[in-house]
Amino acid sequence: MGTHLITGAGSGIGAAVAARLQERGDDIWLLARNAQRAELLRRRFPGCQTLIGDLAVPDRLSWALGQQTQPVRLNSLxxxxxxxxxxxxxxxxxxxxxxxLAVNLVAPAELTRLFLPTLRVSRGHVVFVNSGAGLAAHAEWGVYAASKFGLRAVADSLRAEEQANSVRVTTVYPGRTATPMQQKVRAQEGLPYDADAFIAPESVATAILTALDLPRDADLTEITVRPGR
Known part of the structure; x- marks a missing residue:
């Protein structure tokens, strides 16, 4: 049984991963933006632990987390x-x-920095859920793609730096997935949203858990998930 800290567990891929880990008996810690959202997460995932920290203000994460009880063991972030x-x-x-950049790039880097000592002790795993936009940038996607290209650089550097500490690092590049974020994207594009046309969050969760569960003699450094239709 492992212990995992998850951001974005309120919906989409994060919720699917949290559900799968909890169903199999793992301990989950969920990061919430504020106390109200933390309460919603505890209701949705009974028995989970929550931490409060706003990814939109990464400069405050160290202080905020320092005021709270944190996991003493961490198998994955x-x-x-x-x-x-x-x-x-x-x-x-x-x-x-x-x-x-604060939410998609700086906050993940800062959270990783803060939890690296715990991850090193556990020979843990850091998973960055990136995007197809982290591999290729298209018109109207420049800001988002820039944040995801940067996140790929963070993951690649971290992997090289932490190899000696046996901390594994995986980047997952999902294609368009049926999430609330995708609903927003389709609205911004002026296009209809049809969940059946996109990857199910549970399918991306399966890819993530495959990386987490891989025996220590191998390492999934990058996973690209594309629609099968």
Missing amino acids: LHIAGMVELGGIGDLGTKVWNET
């Missing part, structure tokens, strides 16, 4: 939370850039 705002480079100002 799962970065699944994220945000997206579409728009042209010539249209989106610094507010969108700063918010997107």
